[in-house]
Amino acid sequence: MINNRKVRLMTQLAIYEKGEGKKDFKLAKYYKTDYARFNVLKTALAVTVSYAILCVFFALYKLQYILDNILTIDYKQIGWTALGIYLGLMSFYLIVTLLGYSIKYSLSRKKLSKYYRMLRKLKELYNEEDAYAEGTLPDDYDEDEGEDAVL
């Protein structure tokens, strides 16, 4: 005989696993700090590459000026300015990324903990089935009590 409560619970679990659970499981492989750091690293790389491209764009735009004044340009000053802008941009992006991905991780964890709660409930149902099979079900067992509290 099919246990309706179990099917209902397993369906909920399967829908989660098939849908948004996929992302959450991937995230669950990391600790929060590791996940945030990993994404910060990726962001740092992306920002560095993008900034380098923008610098090349700017250098090409000012190429005529550079060629005309190749000997008199204050390279040190330009270097410090470029570095300052880079550090400013980078720190902005890193702070925002750190905050953003930490929040994302926490939200994912909440969903995952709900999933584990349902899994525990499923385990209880299995135990109940076993107990029923062996005739050791408690006298005050209420069949209607159950997954509604969890879901």
Add this chain to the structure above:
Amino acid sequence: MIMKLLEVRTFLMKIYQKGRFIINPVVKFFLSMWVFNWINSQIGFDARFTSKTVVLLMSLICSVTPGGVAVFFAMVLSLVHVFSASIFIAALLLLMYMVLYGLLMRFDPEHAIAVVAIPVLAKYNLHYCVPMVLGCTATPVSALPCACGAIIYYMMGIVKAASGREVSLKDLDAVLELYTEVVQAYLANKQMIITIGVFALVITTIYIIRKFSFDYALLVSVGAGILVNILGFLVADLHFDVPVKAGTLIFMSLVAGAVALISEYFKRVLDYTAIERVQFEDDDYYYYVKAVPKVNISAPHFKVKHMSDYNEDDGADDDFDDYGPDDDGPDFKGAYRPDEEEDDDIKVAPVRGGKTAKSRFAFDRNDYIRGVAAEPENEITYEDFGDLDFEDPVVNIDDDEDLSSYGLKNIKPEETDDEGYEVEMTLDDENR
């Protein structure tokens, strides 16, 4: 009015639930075809890629793949067209795409569709819809893809103009001149920066206000969004001398607000009405389950109350008397639920024929006595349950089988010290 809207929504939900597997690809197919045709009309330099066959083929692929693929195809198509006209501009465009992805797009790839939606809709002045809809349905992070869309829209115009010029890569001076012109045209484009700023402001305003819990927060937020949109562009017009057609702006902002409200209203239709088909297994069965969400609003349910001939047994509250004090009864969605405040609104209608109506709350001693006398005695019956009522357990698990391989642990009946209990339960009891 609201009930009619709800019925329409339910009707659409039902249609969508049934035809989701057909509707989704068809809509995607036409949308991607629209985008590719727009790119071909704007920068269709390579005749091979403007042919109907290529467009149809790409749209067909996009119809069955996620939205990000359509954006990628659009990007590749634009690069191919520009490449056939000018290799240098194509290289610039590719680098620009990389910068846009690295700095903006990678933080919100889910709303990548905004990147192509803004340039395509801008032709009809409908691009104001995009930030409004995103404000209603997404977070302020979606301002990033919006900004990308605006940059690409204005970039296309510049690229279109620049690609027309034939420049040999060997002639470095000519290449540099072309490049300088492109960058200058780009930097001089104040409208792009203003569009990005206003769109980000609209998304943030709508998001913040709709998160408040006061009544009609969503309506207010969309209203505020419309106001920010109109004022933002008008101020830009006055302050930065960017030409804006005020009439079109106001009208299209209102249209965009309406579109945003409609999209919010039907958001659930697209998000949550999906019928899920899942399969899983346990020790005994394989399950192939089709889960249909209970999001339907039931058809209007009218309950007629005859107030003039009130009988205690007819009271609506009685429907819920079967449930205990802590139990609210079954959770009927959209069904009639009596509510405490409702009693204040009950008006007793006079009976026709001049007879005074009896109030529901009026106490008549004679009626009460008659009622008590007529009440039958409560008969309490007990149902007997024989042992045969309990069937043999269906789930048979061998006690000796090791269940740990299934992720379960073996449970065995606890051994009790009270041996007499066991003895009493045996059939040999009488022989003792």
